[in-house]
Amino acid sequence: xxxxxxxxxxxxxxxxxxxxxxxxxxxxxxxxxxxxxxxxxxxxxxxxxxxxxxxxxxxxxxxxxxxxxxxxxxxxxxxxxxxxxxxxxxxxxxxxxxxxxxxxxxxxxxxxxxxxxxxxxxxxxxxxxxxxxxxxxxxxxxxxxxxxxxxxxxxxxxxxxxxxxxxxxxxxxxxxxxxxxxxxxxxxxxxxxxxxxxxxxxxxxxxxxxxxxxxxxxxxxxxxxxxxxxxxxxxxxxxxxxxxxxxxxxxxxxxxxxxxxxxxxxxxxxxxxxxxxxxxxxxxxxxxxxxxxxxxxxxxxxxxxxxxxxxxxxxxxxxxxxxxxxxxxxxxxxxxxxxxxxxxxxxxxxxxxxxxxxxxxxxxxxxxxxxxxxxxxxxxxxxxxxxxxxxxxxxxxxxxxxxxx
Numbered sequence: 001x002x003x004x005x006x007x008x009x010x011x012x013x014x015x016x017x018x019x020x021x022x023x024x025x026x027x028x029x030x031x032x033x034x035x036x037x038x039x040x041x042x043x044x045x046x047x048x049x050x051x052x053x054x055x056x057x058x059x060x061x062x063x064x065x066x067x068x069x070x071x072x073x074x075x076x077x078x079x080x081x082x083x084x085x086x087x088x089x090x091x092x093x094x095x096x097x098x099x100x101x102x103x104x105x106x107x108x109x110x111x112x113x114x115x116x117x118x119x120x121x122x123x124x125x126x127x128x129x130x131x132x133x134x135x136x137x138x139x140x141x142x143x144x145x146x147x148x149x150x151x152x153x154x155x156x157x158x159x160x161x162x163x164x165x166x167x168x169x170x171x172x173x174x175x176x177x178x179x180x181x182x183x184x185x186x187x188x189x190x191x192x193x194x195x196x197x198x199x200x201x202x203x204x205x206x207x208x209x210x211x212x213x214x215x216x217x218x219x220x221x222x223x224x225x226x227x228x229x230x231x232x233x234x235x236x237x238x239x240x241x242x243x244x245x246x247x248x249x250x251x252x253x254x255x256x257x258x259x260x261x262x263x264x265x266x267x268x269x270x271x272x273x274x275x276x277x278x279x280x281x282x283x284x285x286x287x288x289x290x291x292x293x294x295x296x297x298x299x300x301x302x303x304x305x306x307x308x309x310x311x312x313x314x315x316x317x318x319x320x321x322x323x324x325x326x327x328x329x330x331x332x333x334x335x336x337x338x339x340x341x342x343x344x345x346x347x348x349x350x351x352x353x354x355x356x357x358x359x360x361x362x363x364x365x366x367x368x369x370x371x372x373x374x375x376x377x378x379x380x381x382x383x384x385x386x387x388x389x390x391x392x393x394x395x396x397x398x399x400x401x402x403x404x405x
Contacts, residue, residue, distance in 0.1 A: 002026055004321075005139050005147050007127045007162055008155035009033075010107055012293035012310035014114035014121065016155060019057050019318030021117060022395065028120045028147065030139065032156075035123040042182045043218050044103050044301070045070065045197075048089050048096035049391040050308025053315045056393040062109040067101025068213050071195040075374065077367050078203035080254035084374020088197065090386040098304070098389070100197075100210065100218055102184075106307065127161055132288045151327050152289045153317070155310070158274055160295035167281040173274035175228040176300045176353045178206070181242065181270035182220025185263045190217050190256050200257075201366065205249035206356035207257045219260045222273075222302075223249055224357035229272055239267035273353060275300045275346055282335045287328030292317055297342035302356070303349030305388070309342055315393050323399040333402040345388070 004020055006013045009031030017027040046067070054060035075083040089098045114121065126142035130152055139147045154162025158173050190209050192198045197210040206222040223245065237245075243261055246268075250257040276298040283290040293310030317334045324330035358366055376384070 003028075003149040003151075005030065005137065005149035005152045006155055007139070007152065008157060008293075008295075009111070009121050009123070010155070010157065011110060011307050012155040012314045014110045014119060015054065015057070015059065015311050016153060016292065016314035016318060017119040017121075018059055018114055018117055019315045019395075020321065021119065022057050023318045023322035025318070025321060028122065028149070029114070030122050030125040030127060030141070030147065032126040033123065042103065042220065043067075043100055043184065044106070044307060045088075045098050045304040046101055046106060047098045047304055047308045048092055048389045049305075050311045051096050051099075052092075052094075052391065053308070053311035053393055056315050056395040057318075059110075059113050062113045063101075063106060066105050066109060067099045069195055070098045070100050070197055070210070072193075073197045073199055074192075075199045075201065075370060076255070077201050077363075078253040081367075083201070083367060083370045085196075086374050087385075089389045090383060092386075092390055103307075127156065130162075130165055130289065132284070132286060137288045151287070151321075154289070154291040154295045155293050155314075156291075156295055158276060158294045158298040160291055162289060163279065163291050163295050166284045166289050166291065167279075170279060170281065171276070173276055173298065174350075176273040176275055176350060177224060177226050177357045178222040178273050178300075178353050179225050179229075179234065179270045180220065180222060180273055180301060181246070181268055182218075183264050183268075184212070184216060184218050185260055185265070186216040188217050188256065188259050188263045189215065198255075200253065200255055201356070201358075201363070201370075202250055202253040202257075203363075204253075205246070207250060207253070207255065209256060209260060217256075217260060219257075219264070221246060221249075221257075222353070222356045223270070225272075226357070234270050234272060237270070242268040242270060273300050274298065275350055277346055277350070278343060282339070283328075283331035285328065287326055287331060290317070290331045290334065296338075297346055299342075299346045299349035300353040301349070302352035303345050305345050305349070309345060312391065312393065313338060313342075315395065316399075319393075319395065319399045320401075324401040329401050329404065332404055333399060336402045337399070341391075348388075 004027040074085040292313035320330040
């Protein structure tokens with residue numbers, strides 16, 4: 001196998017191409033958006049295991065100084081009562097920790113590093129389909145062009161076209177009953193300890209804020225919405241409508257939410273939350289097509305692991321393609337190594353998101369239970385999260401191929 005076609009140039013695609021190059025495999029990336037297109041999403045919590053995956057292929061340098069570290073999370077209810085405080089991440093021996101950063105900055109840094117290493121990235125190429133034969137796969141694009149490779153890898157997100165080619169009956173993404181909106185406010189400072197994110201389980205909505213070292217505040221809200229909004233409803237809401245709704249949701253709750261909503265640069269735009277609890281088929285069984293990242297196991301933002309899981313996938317898939325006897329076995333091995341871990345994270349993220357949309361009775365129960373949970377997490381210093389953020393990849397250690405029946 002000598003050439004890979006990667007569909008999707010967001011977070012996983014460029015890193016996979018770099019990892020494949022390190023394994024001696026040529027790769028090209030095809031991205032639907034034009035170069036320099038605005039990125040969806042605002043800030044993200046980039047966790048230590050994602051940085052570890054980048055270090056495995058010596059690609060962390062351009063990312064390590066983006067944003068700023070986060071040490072802890074504190075939780076309050078709508079009345080301001082402290083529910084607890086816990087470490088943001090496990091304490092890894094190598095000192096890696098979580099970092100808050102703009103999603104656009106992470107994508108730009110990874111794209112810059114990939115370009116510096118000679119990765120070919122083709123923008124404005126919307127993937128529409130592929131045909132597989134005995135010798136390889138041909139990718140087809142909306143502009144009528146094609147590309148030929150030995151394998152095709154879908155890093156094309158939760159609404160992956162590659163996933164539906166692999167399995168036309170693949171389950172659709174699952175709606176999670178909270179929305180997302182947020183950003184960075186330069187003119188408002190919050191009374192929160194440095195490197196701590198304060199999370200509020202408000203009376204009607206979840207709201208969070210964190211001081212930035214250079215001044216200002218990062219914030220986000222998760223307005224509840226029980227029924228999935230129809231296409232165009234959220235994008236059709238005006239900036240004024242978003243602000244008015246957020247004010248209504250946070251009315252009566254203590255904290256800086258009103259000031260942050262007023263000061264946030266506009267236009268405010270929110271988006272719905274989806275995940276993928278189980279993707280039945282990750283690859284086509286012939287060793288020609290496979291999906292990674294959100295295309296295989298999208299998790300809600302509450303897990304804080306979407307980017308890191310995608311990067312782990314990218315590096316581990318490259319190792320499998322390097323070490324396994326053929327591409328079919330490489331894809332089987334990759335799935336065996338990744339499925340249990342990623343599906344557990346999706347479950348954790350879904351549980352966290354649903355807790356943000358709790359009704360009146362569930363809120364009372366939640367506020368009674370959470371303090372004990374946070375006390376346990378604080379006592380163990382984050383060790384209970386080591387399975388999550390302590391994950392380590394050594395690129396030089398060979399993968400043991402899966403034994404197939």
